[in-house]
Amino acid sequence: MIIGTKATSKGKDLYPYQIEAIDKIFTQLEENSEKEKYNLLFQLPTGGGKTVIFSEIARRFVYNRNKKVVILTHRIELCKQTSKMLNEFGVNSMVINSKVKKLPTDKEYFCYVAMVETLNNRLNDEDIKMENIGLVIVDEAHYNSFTKLFKFFKSGVMLGVTATPLSSNINQPMKRNYEHLIVGESIPALVEKGYLAKANYYRYNVGLTALKIGSHGDYTVSSSERLYADSGMQIKLLQAYQERALGKKTLIFNNGIKTSRQVYINFKEAGYAIEHLDNTTPSQERLRILNWLKNTPDAIVTSVSILTTGFDEPTVESIILNRATRSLTLYFQMIGRGSRVLPYKKEFDVIDLGNNIARFGPWDGEIDWLKVFRNPDYYLQNIISDEDLERDFDYEMPANMKELFANTTEFNFDIYKSYEQVMRAGLKPHAVLEKSMEQHLTMIKENSHDLLSARQLARALEGDVIHRVKKFAHCITKSTFNYKKWLVEDYMSKLLAKTSYIDFDSED
Numbered sequence: 073m074i075i076g077t078k079a080t081s082k083g084k085d086l087y088p089y090q091i092e093a094i095d096k097i098f099t100q101l102e103e104n105s106e107k108e109k110y111n112l113l114f115q116l117p118t119g120g121g122k123t124v125i126f127s128e129i130a131r132r133f134v135y136n137r138n139k140k141v142v143i144l145t146h147r148i149e150l151c152k153q154t155s156k157m158l159n160e161f162g163v164n165s166m167v168i169n170s171k172v173k174k175l176p177t178d179k180e181y182f183c184y185v186a187m188v189e190t191l192n193n194r195l196n197d198e199d200i201k202m203e204n205i206g207l208v209i210v211d212e213a214h215y216n217s218f219t220k221l222f223k224f225f226k227s228g229v230m231l232g233v234t235a236t237p238l239s240s241n242i243n244q245p246m247k248r249n250y251e252h253l254i255v256g257e258s259i260p261a262l263v264e265k266g267y268l269a270k271a272n273y274y275r276y277n278v279g280l281t282a283l284k285i286g287s288h289g290d291y292t293v294s295s296s297e298r299l300y301a302d303s304g305m306q307i308k309l310l311q312a313y314q315e316r317a318l319g320k321k322t323l324i325f326n327n328g329i330k331t332s333r334q335v336y337i338n339f340k341e342a343g344y345a346i347e348h349l350d351n352t353t354p355s356q357e358r359l360r361i362l363n364w365l366k367n368t369p370d371a372i373v374t375s376v377s378i379l380t381t382g383f384d385e386p387t388v389e390s391i392i393l394n395r396a397t398r399s400l401t402l403y404f405q406m407i408g409r410g411s412r413v414l415p416y417k418k419e420f421d422v423i424d425l426g427n428n429i430a431r432f433g434p435w436d437g438e439i440d441w442l443k444v445f446r447n448p449d450y451y452l453q454n455i456i457s458d459e460d461l462e463r464d465f466d467y468e469m470p471a472n473m474k475e476l477f478a479n480t481t482e483f484n485f486d487i488y489k490s491y492e493q494v495m496r497a498g499l500k501p502h503a504v505l506e507k508s509m510e511q512h513l514t515m516i517k518e519n520s521h522d523l524l525s526a527r528q529l530a531r532a533l534e535g536d537v538i539h540r541v542k543k544f545a546h547c548i549t550k551s552t553f554n555y556k557k558w559l560v561e562d563y564m565s566k567l568l569a570k571t572s573y574i575d576f577d578s579e580d
Contacts, residue, residue, distance in 0.1 A: 139206025
């Protein structure tokens with residue numbers, strides 16, 4: 073597949089911050105021009121126009137330095153988008169995809185755009201020889217799959233471009249492959265100047281201590297599926313959508329295909345317009361769904377590992393993080409899908425069901441990217457643990473649950489304060505749980521009329537019980553999963569047993 077137009081010497085109009093970034097990059101290159109090989113990294117937020125910037129840089133290399141340019145991507149969609157942008161800049165380009173076995177000799181191309189795996193195979197098989205290459209641009213440079221190609225380009229400039237200069241592989245920091253980082257305009261500045269939409273945050277506390285962390289440094293799919301495919305979390309997601317995103321064009325990000333498909337079923341049964349996408353969805357079906365998303369005002373797309381890069385739909389109004397992640401890059405990629413501005417869209421919503429905002433801070437907060445680049449280990453080691461995040465969470469009873477306890481005015485019970493009182497009184501720590509149980513029994517009595525209804529209400533309190541037990545376990549510094557599980561089971565067993573002694577005829 074060959075994509076190209078006749079080259080011209082004219083570029084496109086750029087925003088002031090984009091021009092400033094390009095000038096900084098060329099200044100840095102000039103200062104290191106004596107080096108035979110120089111690797112430079114550039115950071116700019118999602119939505120800031122990285123493709124526009126490196127297309128202009130490619131144009132200048134072609135016309136001012138008479139050198140060819142290679143642009144590397146990790147997805148075919150990014151290849152097509154990049155080639156289209158280069159054409160708009162007047163740079164004659166060729167996409168090297170799986171159909172291209174050899175480079176044509178009868179046509180002159182100034183720029184090659186290629187997927188990393190395809191180009192790696194062609195270069196290893198010596199099917200393709202590239203000459204007069206002055207610049208290699210690595211898009212989404214935080215992916216480490218690109219490093220295998222570095223050996224083929226032993227001279228010239230290597231320019232990595234990313235929104236988050238933090239390697240996808242914790243064992244291969246980016247500072248190992250790039251000598252210097254240039255930081256572009258920040259998200260807060262782009263929001264303030266109107267280049268990106270303002271984010272409105274809605275957080276729903278979720279207990280995540282059952283999640284497992286894999287060798288790649290993020291939560292495993294299997295443990296995420298167990299949590300988020302569960303009926304309780306599915307109900308919580310649906311309620312969050314109804315409370316905060318009803319009628320808005322929405323993307324839901326998940327960490328497992330089973331979870332996403334269950335989201336699709338539940339929303340469909342609730343009467344909402346929704347489609348599911350994952351990396352196994354056929355290309356034609358994917359195109360159909362994305363076209364439907366573009367043209368349907370209240371469309372919902374639930375997805376897994378497919379819409380974080382190479383996708384741009386400015387009309388998206390709401391982002392739901394129906395997953396937890398320890399990847400700062402993924403966090404910014406997901407939220408960034410909603411940050412594009414339109415004449416009628418200056419804000420968008422972020423609904424977090426994975427404690428991600430508490431873990432990383434707001435998407436539009438300030439981040440010292442130079443510090444992250446230089447000290448990635450320090451940054452990764454200081455990510456807030458789920459235990460610490462959940463320590464100060466207040467349990468929020470779902471609206472449908474509160475309806476079961478309509479006669480109750482006080483739902484909260486301060487475990488930490490009760491623990492201090494119990495310790496000062498010289499009582500055993502478990503007296504805290506007894507006091508908590510008394511309050512739960514009061515709630516049950518206020519809202520039940522017989523033993524059957526009392527026991528139904530007791531079982532409905534399990535979510536609150538789990539939350540209180542976690543705080544109690546922290547007080548006594550015993551936090552193993554099995555111990556907390558036993559405490560919850562013991563609490564629920566005693567609570568159910570105590571409902572047998574409620575005097576339903578009493579007015580007290």
